[in-house]
Amino acid sequence: MRDRLFIIIAGGIVGLLALILVLFGNPANMGFCIACFIRDTAGGLGLHRSVVVQYLRPEIIGLVLGAFIIALHGREFKSTAGSSPVIRFILGMLMMVGALIFLGCPLRMILRLAGGDWNALVGLPGYVLGIWLGTQFLKRGYTLGRSQEQTPVNGFAGPFFAVVFLILLVTAPAFIFFSAEGPGSMHAPLIISLGAGLLVGVLAQRTRLCTMGAIRDLILFKDYHLFLGLAAIFVVVLIGNLITGKLIPGFEGQPVAHTESLWNFLGMTVVGFAAVLAGGCPLRQLILTGEGQGDALITVVGMFCGAAFMHNFGLAASPASVSPAGQAIVIISLVLLFIIGTANIRTRTKAK
């Protein structure tokens, strides 16, 4: 099918852009990381004061605007909202909790894997387990309910914030924070980051690329369409790392990663579980925000708050370790996800 070819090519381009971004200055194995970049952006806005991870990442801005422009162009921009916003906010927070324990969103997990970081190999089965747990709730009738059509201004809110962030980034007023050292200080030039974000936003909107949907569809329907996109990202980045000599296999000393396997595993379990319950991985939530979905925007806002929460209270993992409080928050998150999953099983259908 033409669609199949398109998603493979799109995945390949995403992989290529991830390599280019690292080449131009992004932290290693972090060409794209939605969770890390939202965390950095939250830091740039001063929502947390972890000085090494503060930068309004243009990739995030580009992803939202790219999806917005192409959705408008394809007449797919639709302002909707109203499907359990509070739960979605919490799910966004929980996705961030898991990601900041593992130190990366599922997209970065693939990039880390392709860079030879075996800690990501531990995270992957955790992610699959989380998605499997989520699908068990889907099968039993979990739903956050239908969203309703809203006035267009609702849908424009996400892209509007993206433009505001871009203005703040370019004008750099005193109240915006820029890391002087650490991962937050490592970034490709603005124009390259923004361009890459825009392009991936367009591609992800057209192909519906989703790291959670890829595995969910495999589990639920044995459908591998979206999975092809992930595989393409992995293969291209792997080849790129081989060529540039950046493939350094091992557990120890990997860039922006720790070696605590149990927490790498459970961190990604939280992300996968929350992503199924929220209907999309962190990347997909940004794309849907660009398409005008208020439910996705509120999930993204939850991710911003989750990032601030994790860093302000010292819960986020560091390359050195996962703190006891960080470990506790992972367990609490899993419990919360089971409660959210159970509490939203609706049996109003007469179907048996």
Add this chain to the structure above:
Amino acid sequence: MTANCYITFPTTFFAIKAESLLKNQPFVFKMVPVPRRISSSCGTALRCGCEEITAVREYLMHNGLELEGLYRLEEIGLQVSSVEELQFNE
């Protein structure tokens, strides 16, 4: 030129329910990702022959499922040549 018909659902839950309901029925169907030409949403759709879609729809609605839309896609080779949204007639 081949034509396939698709039913889309408001949430994944209804798609899963539809699959389990239809499993024991004589309909020929397959659960597939919603074709990109129908929608940018990443949900799951039910694909079946167009001659059966009315019967499938009625069976599902009779069993209390919520459906979102019905579509007919004509495909020439690998390309979708036309998308037609069918009337619901609720």
